[in-house]
Amino acid sequence: MKSEPLSLNYRPVEQPFFTKTGWTVVAVLALVALVIVPILYVAVPQEHPLHLSAYTVTLVGKILCYCIVACAMNLIWGYTGILSLGHGLFFALGGYAFGMYLMRQIGRDGQYQSDLPDFMVFLDWKEYPWHWAGTDSFLWALMLVVLVPGLLAFVFGFFAFRSRIKGVYFSIITQALTFAFMLLFFRNETGFGGNNGFTDFKRILGFDVTSPGMRATLFALSAAALLGAVVMTRYLERSKTGRVLRAIRDSESRLMFSGYNPLWYKLFIWTLSAVMCGIAGALYVPQVGIINPSEMSPANSIEIAVWVAVGGRGTLIGPLLGASTVNGAKSFFTQSFPEYWLFFLGLLFILVTLFMPKGIVGLVNRIMKRDQ
């Protein structure tokens, strides 16, 4: 028995949004991404040792987009325990939605100097199909980036979650979904350029996509979107919704008998996650300059799950670490030993599953605890 309890009533200790160190790290990274990198790339002359090459900026910009996807995956898998193996689809759909606008911006500068994109001329089409309507508008394109992945996820999720499809069944169905869409997009008749997809982009809002200014802008936007994703994840993590999501992961039936309907929670986080992927895809496509159906291949979606597993599921920064390290390794391997990359990826996944169930973050936590 304790001699004198301070208070008879329990009051929980509130966790801060970010710790002081956390805020400092966020501020420094934001400064680097939004100010220093653009300056080093655009304003510092090429021969200067501090100059950043277009290659580096694009590579890091690409990885930032992957980090947003990893964040999205973490919301649905890490916190809610629903493993999606179809997140590549939402990423690709966001990319295609913005890609349509990019194709319209080519104007008459294509190979055939037609009002239509080259692949449509090639198919002998005379006008845009119905689903291209309005895509010359930048704002409509932005809305499509959010609406297409969001609506698809909402409708698919509603039926899947209402039928209480769970676990490995859900994973397999999402895998089949992205595969089906890949086959659909491979067809020329679908109207998205078949297996070549969209490429050879020229402009956004009239500005050259390959100009340093535009590259720096896209980079900064990707960084800002990622920052937004992290702040939102943290908000959710601290909110009661976050606790309900983790409760779905750990014991869904207890939650139902406590008076919650898991359907709407799952649908909310699933749709949000898909929309985040769509935004990431839209930022990715102008930076890499191409989008084609291979982005929807089942392997791509599995890779997303590997990033999150490597970094640490259900942690705030784990997915970012995972996406960066795996993709950093990928750039290195595919340049130096292209034939070994997939072996390495497979090995990495096995090792992480066996020895680091909580990923990099879990490993670091364990080492820090041992030192104390």
Place this chain on the structure above:
Amino acid sequence: MKPAHDEPLNPSGASSIGHVVTEAVDTSHGPILYLDDITVSFDGFKALNKLTLTVDEGELRCIIGPNGAGKTTMMDVITGKTRPDAGSAFFGQSIDLTRLTEAEIAHAGIGRKFQKPTVFENHTVFENLELAIKTDKRVWASLRARLGDEQLDRISETLRTIDLLEQADRAAGLLSHGQKQWLEIGMLLMQEPQLLLLDEPVAGMTDEETAKTAQLLKTLEGSCSIVVVEHDMEFIDEIASTVTVLHEGSVLAEGGMNEIKSDERVIEVYLGR
């Protein structure tokens, strides 16, 4: 992968995102729970066979019976997990349990404790109670939810009732078996239920913990109706006023403990073995 509900179950016609049953439980005619002629069969096996049972408001009822008598299936029917093939199940006078989802039934005021203690193991004891507290449980409400002083006091009160005040900040997974059982009961109390269903609440408990649980249930008696499924006869002896014996899916006998103990049929199918 069996779809549990093919059509949206929403008799009130309110937005299906809501799932908040606002209707109060009408117990003006006495009983809080009516089960009438309930039949449930799984692949031809009748788990419940024309089961008829009523529980009065404020009553503490014990249900016993051999394995396979249909005790857990009965709980499943009451909480919406299983739909009966025939018969009706009413909560109070007007709430038709066969038409509501699990979440709606929980909202209406029925709390259920599982056979195996089921708590959120990675959440703290406090968070477990916070999740259970009676409030608007829709997504948008949860996004902005903050606990008021009154709610915090209620949680503290429950923490004291189940004797887990000292453990409030610990992960529920670290609790002992008995403490988990109490936490689960505490979570049910946070829902302010009118009917508590407890499936083997003292299974796996030490004698001391069993006694403590009996005491806990006695303090709750009167504030809500309680239905307990148990095998531990000593425990039942200690808490029960009325005992119902189930056998092969229907009621075999009902009455006071002494009456039941001397009933020939009960001795044959259950007690004698």
